Amino acid sequence: MAQRRKIIIDTDPGQDDAVAILLALASPELEILGIATVAGNVPLALTEKNARKICELAGRPDVPVYAGAVRPMVNDLVTAEHVHGKTGLDGPDLPDPRMPLQAKHAVDWIIETLMAHEAGEVTLCTLGPLTNIALALVREPAIASRVREIVMMGGGFFEGGNVTPAAEFNIYVDPHAADVVFRSGIPIVMMPLDVTHKALTTSARIAAFRNLGTHVGSATAEMLEFFERFDEEKYGSDGGPLHDPCVIAYLLQPELFSGRLCNVSIETASELTLGMTVIDWWRVTDRPANAHVMRDIDHEGFFRLLVERLGRL
Numbered sequence: 001m002a003q004r005r006k007i008i009i010d011t012d013p014g015q016d017d018a019v020a021i022l023l024a025l026a027s028p029e030l031e032i033l034g035i036a037t038v039a040g041n042v043p044l045a046l047t048e049k050n051a052r053k054i055c056e057l058a059g060r061p062d063v064p065v066y067a068g069a070v071r072p073m074v075n076d077l078v079t080a081e082h083v084h085g086k087t088g089l090d091g092p093d094l095p096d097p098r099m100p101l102q103a104k105h106a107v108d109w110i111i112e113t114l115m116a117h118e119a120g121e122v123t124l125c126t127l128g129p130l131t132n133i134a135l136a137l138v139r140e141p142a143i144a145s146r147v148r149e150i151v152m153m154g155g156g157f158f159e160g161g162n163v164t165p166a167a168e169f170n171i172y173v174d175p176h177a178a179d180v181v182f183r184s185g186i187p188i189v190m191m192p193l194d195v196t197h198k199a200l201t202t203s204a205r206i207a208a209f210r211n212l213g214t215h216v217g218s219a220t221a222e223m224l225e226f227f228e229r230f231d232e233e234k235y236g237s238d239g240g241p242l243h244d245p246c247v248i249a250y251l252l253q254p255e256l257f258s259g260r261l262c263n264v265s266i267e268t269a270s271e272l273t274l275g276m277t278v279i280d281w282w283r284v285t286d287r288p289a290n291a292h293v294m295r296d297i298d299h300e301g302f303f304r305l306l307v308e309r310l311g312r313l
């Protein structure tokens with residue numbers, strides 16, 4: 001097998017985060033160095049616990065889980081229990097984790113890990129607000145030249161926002177962190193709502209997970225059935241967008257996605273459009289291209305990959 005790709009997952013589980021983590025754990029092409037958790041969908045005390053629940057669901061209590069930022073850099077924390085439930089992982093009844101939470105702060109661990117590896121060896125996969133990554137960049141700017149790339153779920157442009165008319169949740173929760181990351185010079189692959197809204201958890205796709213006949217398959221079906229109800233109600237669709245697994249799927253099969261290199265700038269001041277990712281898709285400015293923005297997905301291929309890989313757990 002070719003050299004396994006070393007990744008750090010930074011996440012705020014979250015049912016869609018959970019499926020992304022399961023996909024990564026089921027894929028031998030990837031070496032998960034560890035999971036950093038951040039406040040987002042629910043408070044940090046729950047996101048770190050949920051990350052450990054997911055590792056144990058996959059039979060991987062060996063994966064180190066770290067707790068990071070308890071709140072955004074500047075703004076107060078905004079959470080999304082109305083989408084993810086009060087535990088952040090409503091749906092299946094998963095037991096409390098027995099594996100320990102690592103004592104080290106996630107920001108310190110991210111810095112130490114990046115400084116201990118060769119430049120260009122480690123990929124950051126972010127599934128939630130970018131607070132941990134921004135804090136790491138401020139604490140140790142030298143990491144910017146060492147990250148291979150950041151593959152992140154967040155933002156939106158043609159689709160607008162999902163938490164305000166202008167802003168997507170991950171960016172809205174910590175727009176200042178997103179601004180630090182998008183100005184860092186680190187190569188970014190961005191999975192905005194424009195692409196994730198094309199990956200819907202239709203009832204046929206949820207049935208495919210359930211038909212795996214495994215504990216992971218049924219737990220995934222239960223997570224998605226809970227997670228999708230809010231968006232089905234909002235968009236009147238069959239199924240909800242499965243955001244975060246797009247990040248991991250890109251590492252495994254980048255050909256599932258298409259987009260273009262362009263500038264992405266973050267609104268951090270306006271009350272009306274706070275957290276908006278202003279994507280210069282038509283290159284009408286001379287702002288430097290800082291992100292490979294994805295807009296299309298082979299959603300059939302995406303779900304085929306998901307079901308096949310989760311079937312291995």
Ligand code: RIB
Nearest residue numbers: 014016127128169170243
């Ligand atoms: O807007 C979708 C994003 O916000 C996803 O990462 C979801 O898990 C929530 O964090």
Ligand code: CA
Nearest residue numbers: 014017127128
């Ligand atoms: Ca998330």
